[in-house]
Amino acid sequence: PTHLVWFRNDLRTIDNRALHAACEDPAARVLALFIATPGQWAAHSMAPRQASFIHQTLQHLQAALAAKNIELCYHQCDDFAAANAWLVAFCREQQVGTLFYNRQYELNEQQRDAALEQQLAGQVVCRAFDDSLLLPPGSVTTGNGEMYKVYTPFRNAFLRRLTAADTRSLPAPRPREQGDVPRHPLAPFDYPQQAVDEAQFPAGEEAALARLRAFCREQAPDYLRQRDQPALSGTSQISPYLAIGALSPRQCFNRLQAECPRMLEQRDGGAFGWLNELLWREFYRHLLVAWPMLCKHQPFIRWTRFVPWHTPDEAFEAWKQGRTGYPIVDAAMRQMNQTGWMHNRLRMITASYLVKDLRIDWREGERYFMTQLLDGDYAANNGGWQWAASTGTDATPYFRIFNPTTQGERYDKQGDFIRRWVPELAEVPESAIHQPHRWAREQQRVLDYPAPQVDHATARRETLEAFEDARRHA
Ligand code: FAD
Incomplete structure (x- = not known):
């Protein structure tokens, strides 16, 4: 069988649920894919420098996948509708049996995926995963089953659920026995260019993990004392990596716990303060799913x-x-x-x-x-x-x-x-x-x-x- 992993906002090989699942069957032929959609990015006001960062990260991803004998295919089209149309044809051409992807929670992205599943119905099995959050949207609710409107009670409920949840980080897949794969240079995106300072933000999941490790070991304990002083580098600066999925929130949580094992019992100190920020990230994503109007430029009040x-x-x-x-x-x-x-x-x-x-x-x-x-x-x-x-x-x-x-x-x-x-x-x-x-x-x-x-x-x-x-x- 052929398994296709569609990478979107999860540009890493370690702790990637869709990739991991696609590689479970040792007999499967596994292909990976990224589709650039510059027209859609422009409509979403994506920063040119974020596009550059994605492009650099893709090169790291391509190399890391090649080391596992997985080819990263790459295509560029205008928008989500065009991406779906191309993908349907690609699946047919490659005789894809199962498509694996990690969910995105913004409205246009959700609608794209729903449309694709319909277009592929009867031809390809689609397997979607909740990967970019510690707990999936809809799983942290009030007694009435509703999403919280206020952060603090959300956080308290979240922490109660977190200890019971499966937040393990999954390893990168093992190299596959499907032989060497071709590595074509990735054509530049047809999108405005703006350079990223590579000394400040080196691309790729290895750089992201190195930053995470150093932060959790050296700086997390002091986070509460330093986090509000812009003149100090007191925060992690891992947000660019989390935003494109070069790093997962589970990796953040697990690394933090490894360095500060009593964090959840004590519920104070720098490490817990930092976890709190990760939970703000969760809160805002959960909100998008509960109130899709937030994706339509509507105010909540x-x-x-x-x-x-x-x-x-x-x-x-x-x-x-x-x-x-x-x-x-x-x-x-x-x-x-x-x-x-x-x-x-x-x-x-x-x-x-x-x-x-x-x-x-x-x-x-x-x-x-x-x-x-x-x-x-x-x-x-x-x-x-x-x-x-x-x-x-x-x-x-x-x-x-x-x-x-x-x-x-x-x-x-x-x-x-x-x-x-x-x-x-x-x-x-x-x-x-x-x-x-x-x-x-x-x-x-x-x-x-x-x-x-x-x-x-x-x-x-x-x-x-x-x-x-x-x-x-x-
Ligand atoms: P740290 O303090 O080290 O925190 C760790 C991680 O927690 C961050 O990387 C981020 O993923 C998450 N986080 C921290 N604070 C918040 C928060 N308030 N809301 C949601 N997640 C948080 N963050 C973005 O990632 N992308 C954005 O586009 C973005 N726009 C913002 C716009 C405004 C007006 C404000 C007030 C905040 C915005 N934030 C955004 C949240 C926050 O400012 C950044 O996440 C943070 O400054 C990133 O730096 P860091 O990685 O060093 O954070």
Whole structure:
């Protein structure tokens, strides 16, 4: 029999459930496949640098599969519909008996898979696996069988289920006895190109595992002390790998437990703090499945549809470029524009600034982040933006509004992070780094740095009124 493994967001050989299952029968001929869909990626605003990262990762995957005597076939077409049509023909041509894949939970992806299963009915058996989460969507619910709308009770229920669940990592398959396989160079994607800094984010599952091991051993215990300081590298920076499945959440959980075996009993300390972040990732993916409207650009809290947003104009452009005049916001945006990664605290600050200070629709910011992020992930990005905009589940009430100056003072006290990314402020003393223009006025100096776009106190008041009006009129 011929088994085909369709790789999508699971670009690894170790602990890959679909691949593992496809290789169980030693007599089967196993083929692997990746289909690039640039038109679909553009429609999803995928960052060009994420596409580059996927391309690099595919080369590692191709080599790792070849070492197991499995060929990685590769095809490029426009969108999901075209991919399905091609795949049906490919299955016929290769006499595929069973198709193996790991589920994706976004709506378009789910619809693609449902359509494919229909198209293949009677010809090919489809076997789908829950692989990209510790616990599958729909398995962590309230007493009434409903998905939680708030994170903390979700997490508590999740932890109760986790100890009983099978979270073992599966090994990579053994080399198959089907002879050497051809390795054709992978044609570049027909998609805009943007380089990834390979020193910061080396591609491939081996690099991902090395980073995970080092983080769990050396940094996880200190995570709670360091995680909110953007100037330190206190977080794992594994999000780009998790986003494309070069790493699995089980590998993260198991490695963390191996280093910190008492984590679940003690329920405190850095390791547990880090697990908590992994569970935020789970939460947002579970939400997508329970509320498909989240994949249709809908706010979770319905009345927030009526907030009158400002038209995105030069202020939006300046935010994108990191030229708002608020140093912490600008440093953060430049970090993302240049590297594709931004610290979590800064994602919250920059998102809050766009929505609450500039009062620009959160969906504009959500889309811009996707075009830049190396770790762009629909569920986490949408969840993060709706959180910041107070339109989501688990909403911080809309009247809690970050002050970008005091946030900077709190999380980048000495301004080390700011100076790294905003060199125009190199000369500004530590005590003035968060309000450089005030200092420049006092010193009668001219800064080559924009003045604050908005007065925070005024913007805050107007945003509160806008939200209150929307709620009243809903
Ligand atoms: P660590 O602190 O080391 O955490 C480990 C892992 O847990 C992360 O790699 C990530 O997979 C997961 N995680 C951590 N925090 C969150 C969170 N708040 N929500 C969901 N998962 C989390 N994360 C993405 O992976 N892709 C995105 O597109 C994305 N967009 C975001 C947009 C906004 C506005 C906000 C506020 C957050 C967003 N996040 C996103 C979540 C978070 O900022 C990143 O996951 C985190 O900064 C990645 O860095 P790390 O790997 O060092 O995280």
